[in-house]
Amino acid sequence: GAMGTLFAGMFVGRHVLGAGSEGKMLVWEIDPMLDASFWESAGGDCKPNPKFVHKLHDCAIFCMLSLSNDVILTGSDDGIRAWKADSLLSQNAALLHSFAQPQIRIARGATLPVAETNGLARNTSGSTFISAAGDSKAYAWDSATFKIKATFEGHEKYLHCVQCKDENLFVTGAEDGKVMLWDLRDARKAGELLPCSGEAKHFVASVDIEKNNWVAAGGGSRCVWLWHLGSRKMVAAMPSCGDVQAVTFCGDKIISAGAEPAMYIWSRSGTLASRVKTDEPSMYSI
Numbered sequence: 001g002a003m004g005t006l007f008a009g010m011f012v013g014r015h016v017l018g019a020g021s022e023g024k025m026l027v028w029e030i031d032p033m034l035d036a037s038f039w040e041s042a043g044g045d046c047k048p049n050p051k052f053v054h055k056l057h058d059c060a061i062f063c064m065l066s067l068s069n070d071v072i073l074t075g076s077d078d079g080i081r082a083w084k085a086d087s088l089l090s091q092n093a094a095l096l097h098s099f100a101q102p103q104i105r106i107a108r109g110a111t112l113p114v115a116e117t118n119g120l121a122r123n124t125s126g127s128t129f130i131s132a133a134g135d136s137k138a139y140a141w142d143s144a145t146f147k148i149k150a151t152f153e154g155h156e157k158y159l160h161c162v163q164c165k166d167e168n169l170f171v172t173g174a175e176d177g178k179v180m181l182w183d184l185r186d187a188r189k190a191g192e193l194l195p196c197s198g199e200a201k202h203f204v205a206s207v208d209i210e211k212n213n214w215v216a217a218g219g220g221s222r223c224v225w226l227w228h229l230g231s232r233k234m235v236a237a238m239p240s241c242g243d244v245q246a247v248t249f250c251g252d253k254i255i256s257a258g259a260e261p262a263m264y265i266w267s268r269s270g271t272l273a274s275r276v277k278t279d280e281p282s283m284y285s286i
Contacts, residue, residue: 003053008064009285012072015089018050019064019074020284023057026050027089054093056081065120067129067143071096075117080131082146099146101133119162121170128184130170132159138172140184152182154189157203160219165209173204179217181229193217193227194234205258206247214268216254218244224256226270236270246286257283 004021011017011030018026028050032038039046059077067073072085079100087094100114119132128149131139138152138159157175164170168184171193181191193215202220209215213229224238224247242260249255253273254266259282265273 003050004060005284007060007062007284010064010066012066012085012089015051017064017072017088018285019056019061021060023055023059023061023076025054025056025061025064025074025088025093027052027054052089052091054088056083056093062116062118063120063132065122065129067122068126071143073120073129075120075131077114077116079114080117080120097146101131101135101137101139102148115158118158118160119172121162121164123164123170123184124167130162130164132162132172132174134158136174136176138162138170138182150184150187152187152189154180160203160205161207163207163209165211165213169209171207171209171215173207173217173219175203177202177204177219179204179207179215179225179227191232193225193232205243205245206256208248208254210249214249216247216249216256218247218256218258224254224264224266226254226266226268235268236266238264238266238270238272240264242282245282245284248286255286257286 006018006020009018014030016028056074057076061074061076063075065073070085072083074081082097084094115133115135117131122129127143129141136155136158139148140150142149155174155176159172159174161173170182173179179193183190204217204219207217215227218224220243222240224244226236227234242258244256245258247256257263261278261281263276267273
């Protein structure tokens with residue numbers, strides 16, 4: 001609608017934040033929506049209005065990250081911006097810092113455009129955050145200075161997503177169909193998780209990793225893949241009806257969604273626990 005397509009969403013305290021194609025951040029309050037009387041008076045087709053709408057970028061926002069209680073990052077075509085967290089939950093957004101992936105120099109001093117930021121994640125302590133960029137690289141940034149600490153090269157096409165497991169290990173997915181493991185202590189690739197043979201040509205749109213050594217990913221194969229890190233073996237391939245655009249671990253289940261009006265809930269063994277229909281024809285974030 002008028003708010004455009006939302007590519008990213010997250011909880012901050014008692015609020016839900018959404019951001020997307022219009023360069024805007026939308027902020028909703030949760031508590032009123034938990035009251036049954038709100039929905040009774042609003043009617044069945046109600047889409048609650050956000051409490052605040054902030055114009056944060058001149059182009060689409062692809063990702064967001066809560067870096068700390070005080071700082072929220074937004075990633076876009078024009079770089080990364082750091083915002084005062086509590087300002088986004090009120091009337092006037094306060095910009096703390098603006099920065100971008102390095103521009104590639106070509107002949108005669110010219111530079112290529114800034115690479116877009118498609119994903120953001122932080123390590124456990126929050127001392128470092130990682131950007132998944134459109135120049136096929138991942139970048140590790142110092143959270144205090146917003147300066148690059150390391151560059152991670154290995155993907156052949158642009159990155160879609162990144163998630164951190166702990167203080168040092170993180171995982172990326174890219175348009176080249178690969179899911180790669182990295183260690184912040186060593187800029188070389190720590191490993192690669194392979195989908196079913198012959199399926200590597202499909203892009204990887206979303207990836208998640210959790211502390212008990214499980215990795216889930218999905219993308220252009222209409223499938224969610226599940227690996228166990230200890231063995232690097234794929235445990236399950238879980239088919240859906242549309243390309244997968246969002247995957248997340250939730251308790252002992254895996255939730256996926258994408259280019260169809262449904263959300264899937266999977267068990268760790270790869271069996272479908274339930275398929276929940278939605279009003280939206282396509283989902284980009286869970």
